[in-house]
Amino acid sequence: MRLVILNDYDKASEWAAKYIKKRITGFKPGPDKFFTLGLPTGSTPKGTYQKLIEFYKAGEISFKYVKTFNMDEYVNIPRDHPESYHSFMWDNFFKHIDIDPANAHILDGNAADLQVECLNFEAEITKAGGIELFVGGIGPDGHIAFNEPGSSLVSRTRIKTLAMDTILANARFFGGDVTKVPKQALTVGVGTVMDAREVMVMITGAHKAYALYKAIEEGVNHMWTVSAFQQHPQTIFVCDEDATLELKVKTVRYFKDLMKLHNKLVEDDPPK
Secondary structure, three states, rough: EEEEEOOOOOHHHHHHHHHHHHHHHHOEEOOOOOOEEEEOOOOOOOHHHHHHHHHHHHHOOOOOEEEEEEEEOOOOOOOOOOOOOHHHHHHHHHHHOOHHHEEEOOOOOOOOHHHHHHHHHHHHHOOOOOOOOOEEEEEEOOOOOOOOOOOOOOOOOEEOOHHHHHHHHHHHHHOHHHHOOOEEEEEEOOHHHHOOOOOEEOOOOHHHHHHHHHHOOOOOOOHHHHHHHHOOOOOEEEEEEEEEEEEOHHHHHHHOOOHHHHHOOOOOOOOO
16 A cells, blocks of 8 residues: 655646556557546546646547546436536546547446446446556545445445435535435445556545545544555555645654655656
8 A cells, every 4th residue: 555645736636647647658558458447526536637638638648548437426417417427527537638438438327227237337347357547536434436434345336325424515516505416326336446456546635634544544444435445455545735634643754755666656767
């Protein structure tokens, strides 16, 4: 497990984008070798998506041979609704890069049979060869995707009824009206994300400091589902200074001492 600590949100977003770029370009994807990338929505990854768009426009990366799988989607919200996760991904990322729309997989919250939709999503991931890198964000209660406190740590893609805390937190996206927030969502499971060959979790802001503490300084606990990734062989937590406020001083010092090594992970390879 790595903990990468950057000064602020912008620096954390830039580091994460550089890491994703390095992983994709190093993979050398092509027509017979697609890079598979798991992606989140929400305010945390916006800065990372913006940096990736900048890298694409600068000719530093292509998404032509990348397949993406998003973490979640609301149930019974129109696909073109401004707060659907389809809209979020296209407005904030996909329409600005060269990804083939057929390779951008997002759960359909309006499917005729939601259970079948979830099973098919898992099957598509398997068909694609599994996820190379799954990027995630968390809520203040430590949930990843919509795997809220109490979720099984071996769960798969499924239908979830949202907790009131989540509904209240998401009301800001619906004009502050909790009655407009969907009550259910489709979400990948903790087990789905754990199957990825590598996981990168982004945690920024003082309001998520306790969740970061629970994620890395205490044991694995299904009430803080992000803590499961302590047990993943390739996990990187990327955070800003504000998110470290609940960590022990010696924990922060230990990981800051490793930053020279961590920064080598995002350095461009020298020309041959």
